[in-house]
Amino acid sequence: QVQLVESGGGLVQAEGSLRLACAASGRTFSSYAMGWFRQTPGKEREFVAAITASGGSTFYADSVKGRFTVSRDNAKNTVYLQMNSLKPEDTAVYHCAANPYYAGTNSVGYNYWGQGTQVTVSS
Helix, strand or coil: CCCEEEECCEEEECCCCEEEEEEECCCCHHHCEEEEEEECCCCCCEEEEEECCCCCCEEECCCCCCCEEEEEECCCCEEEEEECCCCHHHCEEEEEEEECCCCCCCCCCCCEECCCEEEEEEC
């Protein structure tokens, strides 16, 4: 069982930066790949970024590549999402999720989810 709690969301102007954190409970955090997804009202959940269990490989949606960076600290049971050059279209609720098998770009396979943190980017 893994419990996930996101933090770091807020209101920021366009071109600004935010760093999201996702703290995980449980002793098996280092065996899970982790993903970040985002969702806006009326739209499907969208893949943002993922990182393998070891942190050795990362994957990004084309819309955030070059602006966002996913990382993890297994000693602190935490995964991060550094978001730079934010755009109004990045406004969403951001969720972290844990996948015991692989760092997928589809929400299927992620069986633990956090409640999410709101990110609002003003123009």
